[in-house]
Amino acid sequence: MKTKIALQGIKGSNHYKALTELFNEKGVDALECTTFQRLISAVVTGESEKAVMAIENSIAGSILPNYRLILDHQLQITAEYYLNISHNLVALPGQDLEDLVEVKSHQMALHQCSDFFSNQLHINLIEDVDTALPAQIIAQQQIFGVGALVPKGTAELFNLKVIAEDVQNNSLNETRFVVIEKQANTNPDVDKTTIQFEIAHESGSLAKVLNKMAEHELNLSKIQSIPIPNDIWRYAFIVDVSFSNPVHFQKAFSEISKISINPTCVGQYKSGKS
Numbered sequence: 001m002k003t004k005i006a007l008q009g010i011k012g013s014n015h016y017k018a019l020t021e022l023f024n025e026k027g028v029d030a031l032e033c034t035t036f037q038r039l040i041s042a043v044v045t046g047e048s049e050k051a052v053m054a055i056e057n058s059i060a061g062s063i064l065p066n067y068r069l070i071l072d073h074q075l076q077i078t079a080e081y082y083l084n085i086s087h088n089l090v091a092l093p094g095q096d097l098e099d100l101v102e103v104k105s106h107q108m109a110l111h112q113c114s115d116f117f118s119n120q121l122h123i124n125l126i127e128d129v130d131t132a133l134p135a136q137i138i139a140q141q142q143i144f145g146v147g148a149l150v151p152k153g154t155a156e157l158f159n160l161k162v163i164a165e166d167v168q169n170n171s172l173n174e175t176r177f178v179v180i181e182k183q184a185n186t187n188p189d190v191d192k193t194t195i196q197f198e199i200a201h202e203s204g205s206l207a208k209v210l211n212k213m214a215e216h217e218l219n220l221s222k223i224q225s226i227p228i229p230n231d232i233w234r235y236a237f238i239v240d241v242s243f244s245n246p247v248h249f250q251k252a253f254s255e256i257s258k259i260s261i262n263p264t265c266v267g268q269y270k271s272g273k274s
């Protein structure tokens with residue numbers, strides 16, 4: 001039986017690429033969702049067993065609403081995957097850059113290509129649900145004057161022309177995807193974890209938590225603050241740490257739990273390769 005996995009976007013999107021590189025495509029029944037909220041609901045209701053969701057990009061930064069969705073629904077990160085992202089500007093054949101008046105793509109993709117478009121003031125940038133859907137619609141409805149920003153290979157999928165290749169601000173462009181599930185990863189072969197905690201509004205309280213991590217040899221790779229919606233101007237912290245021995249993490253987490261508020265383990269997993 002195939003595993004049902006939710007993704008944001010359709011075949012030809014970066015999410016689809018990440019999904020097929022993480023899992024064997026033949027064993028997967030992909031549930032294409034138009035929003036991240038829909039993807040999370042699919043996991044919460046059991047409609048899909050897992051979801052693949054972008055969480056941050058090396059140029060455009062963290063997708064904070066996605067952290068909030070994971071936390072609010074008490075879901076777990078069970079894997080991570082770094083995907084190299086390149087964006088090609090595509091449109092119906094027979095057109096060049098000067099023929100385009102609009103380019104449609106995912107908000108994060110448009111951010112990643114801001115330098116290129118700052119020199120193309122005749123083009124209006126329009127946010128869409130993902131990178132592939134506007135390309136599919138342009139092809140199906142034969143829409144001239146409108147382009148899409150898509151991953152490599154997607155132009156061929158929809159018989160579109162590549163007008164400009166690799167238009168992202170930096171050639172080193174990666175998106176970190178996470179796999180989301182209801183249950184925590186029970187595989188003992190883990191070396192990374194994501195935790196969330198709040199702290200008292202007192203001098204040194206964050207430093208005390210970070211010191212505990214250092215004492216137990218945890219290697220911090222990311223710290224992200226995120227607003228607490230019903231507590232105005234207060235923040236929770238989301239921290240990614242890697243470790244060589246899970247016991248180090250367990251000891252650190254138990255000590256951090258005593259000096260922080262609402263400490264939660266948001267997932268344990270094997271660190272992905274960037």
Ligand SMILES: O=C(O)C(=O)C[C@]1(C(=O)O)C=C[C@@H](O)C=C1
Pocket residue numbers: 008009012013014015016054057085106108109129130131132175
């Ligand atoms: O639209 C896509 O292709 C997606 O998979 C979405 C998404 C994102 O959510 O960040 C994924 C990777 C890229 O960073 C740009 C867009």
